[in-house]
Amino acid sequence: MGKVFDAADVAKHNSAESCWVILHGKVYDVTDFVSDHPGGAKVILRLAGKDATEEFDPVHPDGTLEENLKPEACLGTVDPATITSEPQPAPQSNVEEVPVQSLLNMDEFEKVATAKISKKAWAYYYSAADDLITKRFNTEVFRSILLRPRVFVDCTECDISTKLLGNQVSMPIYVSPAAMARLGHPSGEAGIAEACRSLGAMQIISNSASMTPEQIVAGASPEQSFGWQLYVQEVRSRSEKMLERINKLSAIKFLVLTLDTPVMGKREDDLRGGNVINDITEMKSPEVSQKADERAVFQGLDPTLNWNETLKWIAKHTKLPVVLKGLQTHEDAYIASLHTPQVKGIILSNHGGRSLDTSPPAVHTLLEMRKYCPGVFDKIEVWVDGGIRRGTDVVKALCLGARGVGIGRPALFGLSAGGVDGVKRTLQILADETKTCMRLLGAQTIDQLGMQHINTRLVEQQIYDGPSGLESIRAEFRSRL
Secondary structure, eight states, X not given: OOOEEOHHHHHTOBSSSSBEEEETTEEEEOGGGGGGOTTOHHHHHTTTTSXXXXXXXXXXXXXXXXXXXXXXXXXXXXXXXXXXXXXXXXXXXXXXXXXXXXXXXXHHHHHHHHHHSOHHHHHHHHOOSTTOHHHHHHHHHHHTSEEOOOOSOOOSOOBOOEEETTXXXXXXXXXXXXXXXXXXXXXXXXXXXXXHHHHTOEEEEOTTOSSXXXXXXXXXXXXXXXXXXXXXXXXXHHHHHHHHHHHTOTTEEEEEEEOSOSSOOOOHHHHHHTOOSSOOOOOSSHHHHHHHHHTOSSTTBOTTOOTTTHHHHHHHHOOSOEEEEEEOSHHHHHHHHTTTTTEEEEEEOOGGGTSSTTOOOHHHHHHHHHHHOXXXXXXXXXXXXXXXXXXXXXXXXXXXXXXXXXXXXXXXXXXXXXXXXHHHHHHHHHHHHHHHHHHHHTOSBGGGOOGGGEEOHHHHTTSOOSOOXXXXXXXXXXXXX
């Protein structure tokens, strides 16, 4: 620890064979960690031999270095007098500060946030797979569902409070697991948590959050509820250690196992912006290069998850109820319902269009379930996310049978546009629009909403119309029992 390096000496170690970085004035040898980095090797190698502090801090929670590097990886310190600062992009000084109370909808929040945040942050928040067809369709599909207002109904009162997995919340709108919040604002995921506390909304904390779960829930009120998103790591012990920590946090009420990203989608805006997860820089060593190619799916994640083994493994390490995220067909929804009581809910989601382009929106899966396995709605809770931009979208999802409706990008853009107040304003707008829509439909409470309030004929022609496949699923499940 006593050795002091010149920055020029550190700069010589800029390859996969010898990769050093400077973080907070300390010099680290991360050579052995390059191929294991969850964000991909290219992210580290782009900063090899340099001061990586400014890139590192906004996207990594406290304790990341200690958890992933051996103590001997810290070689010493760097002489600050020898560091030559690289020219930074000029700040966007011409960006006018816009009061969040003047913003009226999600599109306006996104526009303001885009003008304020870095290109890297914008690329990560905005990006989606391939041609962004699914990302756009997630929102567009709601426009094809028409509302059926009932009149001459007393709409003085309107209550949108509900329960999600038995947890009382003031609205059915929750914040989906949204990673790297500190890219958009220093308050990060804790800022989102503060806004949710103020509005009585639920938050699911991302496995890739830029803050620790302990930091995020530190200011939680006694009645506030969180979920924790789990990406199962290829090295299972890492996930097991994280579950040990989660089990100690009483504010976290359930586990969200994300299943729709065993392989990373091609997100071109991310690739251009430098947020590369599955793009591996070519390395000189054939052995390292081969290892990198083999791991170029979704760095560090376990691609072997399956119905037979994974839920049993989870049960050994936590008693928290499980919500399965990323289901996109009625068959998988039905299988999930066979795994009660451990599985309490499912989230119909295509990862915001970030994984498989032209995969179906949650609306399609809701209609598919109503057609082939409507009993699932009575066995487990069904939540949705993806494309929610208006209160009318929330109401349409509830009419189709969803109990909870998640927002991801709107929360991040709200945070980026105005910090905690921006997220509060985002949630308040959607809650107010939801109430307005319900009043105009003649519904006073959420449980009064149903298929009688919507016309889905335009969408139904796009719904899967093949064999249900449920008989073979039932037979296989019975044989396993």
